[in-house]
Each structure stands twice: as structure tokens, then as C-alpha cells.
Amino acid sequence: MRNGAIIAVIALVLLAPAFPASENTQDVSVLITGFVPFDKWEVNPSQLIAEELNGEEIGNAHIIGMVLPVDFNESFEMVKKAMHTYEPSVVIALGLDGYSRFICIEKIGVNLKREEGWQLSRIEKDGPFLYFSSIPTGDITQEIRGAGIPARQSFFAGIYACNFILYRLMDYIHEQHLNISAGFIHVPPLSSQTPYGMELRTMVEAVRIAITESMKH
Numbered sequence: 001m002r003n004g005a006i007i008a009v010i011a012l013v014l015l016a017p018a019f020p021a022s023e024n025t026q027d028v029s030v031l032i033t034g035f036v037p038f039d040k041w042e043v044n045p046s047q048l049i050a051e052e053l054n055g056e057e058i059g060n061a062h063i064i065g066m067v068l069p070v071d072f073n074e075s076f077e078m079v080k081k082a083m084h085t086y087e088p089s090v091v092i093a094l095g096l097d098g099y100s101r102f103i104c105i106e107k108i109g110v111n112l113k114r115e116e117g118w119q120l121s122r123i124e125k126d127g128p129f130l131y132f133s134s135i136p137t138g139d140i141t142q143e144i145r146g147a148g149i150p151a152r153q154s155f156f157a158g159i160y161a162c163n164f165i166l167y168r169l170m171d172y173i174h175e176q177h178l179n180i181s182a183g184f185i186h187v188p189p190l191s192s193q194t195p196y197g198m199e200l201r202t203m204v205e206a207v208r209i210a211i212t213e214s215m216k217h
């Protein structure tokens, strides 16, 4: 009897990983952020994408879309709070690159920011010069292109709010040892904004692909 009980416990322990509890299949969350309009851009497509994806289910992930102010510290504080509230396994921040005609999957965040009057300073005084994003940028680029959407990997996210959020995100994840894949995607303007722009639904589709690929890692 005693031996039987021990064998049963051992069998349960060994078999458990093969039969994950069914409640575990829906509780992954993905945080997608966009920015409000800035400079001459009266509409920021990254905001519209985050709003559109908010509440959507992709695979077994629940998407949380949020919109950030174009303010260095305030934007990152909001992301940090959301990471603690929702405990996402993937965070992808989005922003507008007004001069691009591609979806740009950013690979690198640099430790530089542009202040008022084009003054340059470090984001983190003693931080590393760069961080790599931890979403699979190559696979994402390939899959988005495979869907017929113009996309490329980019190795410079600029020195403004978008690069800042990418750098701070990677720095925080690194410092806190969080198990989160994170990265940044720049989108072009909407086709209603410039002749070289892209339709909103195409951009939303590209970000869905990025989420799917990021969840595989």
C-alpha cells in the first residue's frame, strides 16, 4: 500500500509536465504601447495600433494596448507600472518614424537622448552604451515581409522618446532579471498622412505577426 502510494506520487510528478493545467493556457499577456501625436504629426499611427490591439487574443495571449505620452520619464514610469500590474511575457513598444516607408524592427537601443535644443546626453550615466532588443527581430522581419508588408531590421532607433523607451526597457529588464522579451517597432505614417504611408490595417497585421513570433521564443 505504502509502495503503491509512493509510486503514484512519482508517476504524478513525472507526468505533470505532459498535462499542464488547462487554466494555464490563457494567462499569458503581451503589452503593446504606442505614443500620442508629436511634432507636426497630428495623428500617431502607433497610438491607433495599440488601441486597436487592446483586448485582442492572439494565440494564447491576451493583448494589453496602452498609449504613452511623448515624455522621457513619464512614458517609462507608465510602462514600468504596467509591467508590474500585468506581468507580460512580451513587451513591444511602437512609435512613428515619419520618414520611413517600412515597418522597422529595431535591434538596438543606444544610451543617448536628445534634450531641448538638440543637446545630447546619456540616458543612464553609467549604463552600457547599447542594449539589444530581445524579441527575434530577424524572424519578425522575415515573417512580416512574407505577408507582403514592407519591413526591415533597423540598427538605430534615433535619440528621442522611442530609443529612450527601448533602452530603459532593456536596462530595467536586465537589472531586475525579468523573464520578458522586449523590443521596439517603428511604423511609417498612415497613407492618409503621406503618399509613402501605409494603411492602418496593414500595420496592425504586421504587429500581430511580431507578437506571434515573439511568443515562440
Ligand code: PCA
Binding pocket: 035, 038, 044, 046, 070, 094, 095, 096, 097, 157, 158, 159, 160, 161, 162, 163
Ligand atoms: N516617435 C518618436 C517619439 C514618439 C514617436 O511615435 C521617436 O521616434 O522617437
